[in-house]
Amino acid sequence: MSDPLKHECGIALIRLLKPLEYYKEKYGTAFYGINKMYLMMEKQHNRGQDGAGFASIKLDVKPGQRYISRVRSNAAQPIQDIFGQINDRINQELLENPDIKDDVAAQKAQLPYIGELLMGHVRYGTFGKNSIESVHPFLRQNNWMHRNLIMAGNFNMTNVFKLFNKLVELGQHPKDMADTVTVMEKVGHFQDREVRKLYKKFKAKGFSKIEASPKIAEELNVGKILKKSARDWDGGYAMGGLMGHGDAFLLRDPAGIRPAYYYQDNEVVVVASERPVIQTAFNASFEEVKELDPGKAIIIKKNGTVSLEQISEPLERKACSFERIYFSRGSDKEIYQERKELGKLLFPAIMESIDDDIDHTVFSYIPNTAETCFYGMIEEGHEVLNRQKRDYILAGEGKLTKEQVDSTLSRKLRTEKIAIKDAKLRTFITEDSSRDDLVAHVYDVTYGVVKPEDNLVIIDDSIVRGTTLKKSILKMMDRLHPKRIVVVSSAPQIRYPDCYGIDMARLEDFIAFKAAIALHKDRGTHDKIVNEVYDKCAAQKDFEDEDVVNHVKEIYAPFTDQEISDKIAELLAANEINAEVKVIYQTVDNLHKACPKNLGDWYFTGDYPTAGGNRVVNRAYINFFEGNKERAY
Structure with missing residues (x-):
């Protein structure tokens, strides 16, 4: 993507189903779980590089022994940092206690981070400061083993203020209004309540406190806790949790916005944000790795039993299409084919843009995500x-000469690697003119392959803000002196903000929104429509989410997709580009054809999958109108 976006997060959960001695004997190490977690987190580093965290729980330890370990980092390379810390701690302990080198029971008792239950997380900070306090997993501690809770997730809630107020009404005093804190405290509240009920039940039956403890662990109803907790949640989420006594879960939102996959054999239960991560780490086939259905939780009890439970009533499935276009690893079998199909479906529009002149056209792509x-x-x-x-x-009916046939057969598509990204170039000077000059050179070009009579077609996976295209790529392409530059987006026009975990919160950042506003100015309708939409959005401020209408659609309504694309080309080219510039976007219909299982298209259509989405988009418009840079949710 030429416009880098912070997005998503990645989660990994491992439950070892055998004693640690089993893995030592079969795989040569009791650190099998840690090694697999490192691999799974590294294979999901595309989902977050601002922070990483790891937590583990040891099962069946004696009182007084540490059974929960956690490490987090917001260093420049956070995954390497946390596992470097883990490695250093373990090696130091082994150095000081060499007699436990081959004693797995002693290692479990004395070494941190070794355990049967492990959870990892990689994070992009989509909003706010990237402080260590924002890095998952989060930990809620208690001396009662069953009331400890560790949580991490790939999620964003649209109604965090409502959730915060609900906690206050319960008598809590949350330390922050962040959605992670409010979600964990909600789960923790019902977890505490369920533990108390079970304790009273067993006390009434004559159990002592120490006798009641294992019975509580056995009967704690994780599904019931999640159902009560998730009742008011509005957002996209794949949320994992570990309870101190050894139960674990991962819950997916009812619209299936955020992804989650799981795998089970006789040695492990594994959950992750991406299928190929599990395939690679555990040598599993595509068919063996299952997708967690929307609204369901995979629940792993302390005794190792696994169940799938419907926590929330499923909504219409609206799995995020950006997962397929850009964010997920392209090594997934389905995603690879879908991305190829996105490119294929664009070709008729490309042919029209180059006047069917294949012989005088060079085809290329923006590295690296647009390659497929x-x-x-x-x-x-x-x-x-x-x-x-x-x-x-x-048509020659056998009358063509050998030279004519040879000439025809020799025709081929001219494909070249035109754009080359200089990953090491950094805009280290903050003064505007210096930064602009450096940004203009983030990409380099291959000289000598484009002729003045050529069209240059270059495909990107999506065009969000258009900043890098305008300041760098088009300028560099123009240095090759093509007749025409055709910029192709495998995604449709991004018109509306996201509120489920992707860093696309401000309307005024989108090149499609800028183009629509510019068209209104051209036609003399700007002041009228901008004010009318503001008034309609403001009038709904106090509405219940279910009653809110997305009035931002009215900004785009008077224009065809082509008119907006043409205006985008005009805005991107400005007066500095000598070549003719055209911009082609994928259609929403073709997006659905290519990605039939991921129909979440609110970025392009404004049709949000949850009730809170319309409130967020209207709030984003109010912020735009008022010049308010705050987040809309």
Whole structure:
């Protein structure tokens, strides 16, 4: 993506189903779980590089022994940092106690981080400061083993203020209004309540406190706790939790916005944000890794039993399409094919933009996430070219000369690596003019392959803000002196903010919104429509979420997609580009064809999957109108 976005988070959960001695004997190490967690977190580093955290729980330890360990980092390379710390701690303990080198029971008793239950998290900070306090997992501590709670997730709630107030009404005093804190405190509240009920039950039956403890662990109803906790949640989430006595869960939102996959064999139960991560780490097949259904939780009891439970009534499935276009690892079998299909479906519009002149067109892509779409685009281009060759030869009715046939067969698509990203170039000077000059050179180009009579087609996976295109890529492409530059987006026009975990919160940042506003100015409708939409949004401030209407759609309503695309091309090219510039976006219909299981398209259509989305988009418009830079949720 030419416009970098902070987004998502990645979560990994491992439950070892055998004693640690089993893994020592079979795999040569009692650190099997830690090693697998490191691999799973590294394989999800694409989902977060601002922070990382790891937590573990040891099962069946004696009172007085430490059974919960946690480490977090917001260092420049947080995954390496936390596992470096883990490695240093373990090695130091082994150095001081060499007699436990091959004694697994002693290692479990004395070494930190070794345990049967492990959870890891990688984070992008989509909003606010990237302090260590914001890094997952979060820990809620208590001397009662069953009331300890560790939580981490890939989520964002649209109604955090409402959730905060609910906690206050319960008599709590949350330390922060962040959605992570409010969610954990809600789960913790019902966890505490359930533990108290069970204790009273067993006390009435004559159990002593120490006798009641294992019975509470056995009968604690995790599904019931989650159902009560999630009742008021509005957002997208894949949320994992570990309870001190050894129960664990991962819960997915009822619209399936955020992804979650799981795998189980006789040695482990594993949950992660991405399927290929589990496939790689545990050598599992595509079919063995299952997707967790919307609104369901996978619950792993302390005794190792695993169940799937419907926690929230499922809504219409609206799994995030950006997962497929950009965020998820392209090594997933389905995602790879979907991205190729996105490129393929764009080719008819590309042909129209170059006046069907394949012979004088160079095709390329913005590295690196658009590469797979590029392959699909080129495959379809080969099909088109082969049909042209066939039709020409057949039309010759056997009268073509050898030279004419050879010339026809030699025609091919001209594909080149044009844009080269200089990953090490940093805009270290903050003064505006210096920064702009450096930004303009973040990408370099390959010289000598584009001719003045050529079209240059370059595909990107999405165009969000257009900043890098305007300040860098188009300028660099123009240095090659093509006749025409066609910028192709495998995603549709991004018109509306996200509120479920992706850093796209401000309307005025979107190049599509800027283009619509510019078109209103051109047509003399700007003041009227901008004020009318503001008034309608403001009038709904105190409405219940279910009653709010997305009035921002009215900004785009008078214009066709093509009119907005043309205006975007005009805004991006400004007066500095000599070549003609065209911009092609994917259609929403084609997006759905390519990604039929991930129909969450609110970024493009404004059709939010939860009730809180309309309130957020209207709030974002009010912020735009009032010049308020605050977050809309």
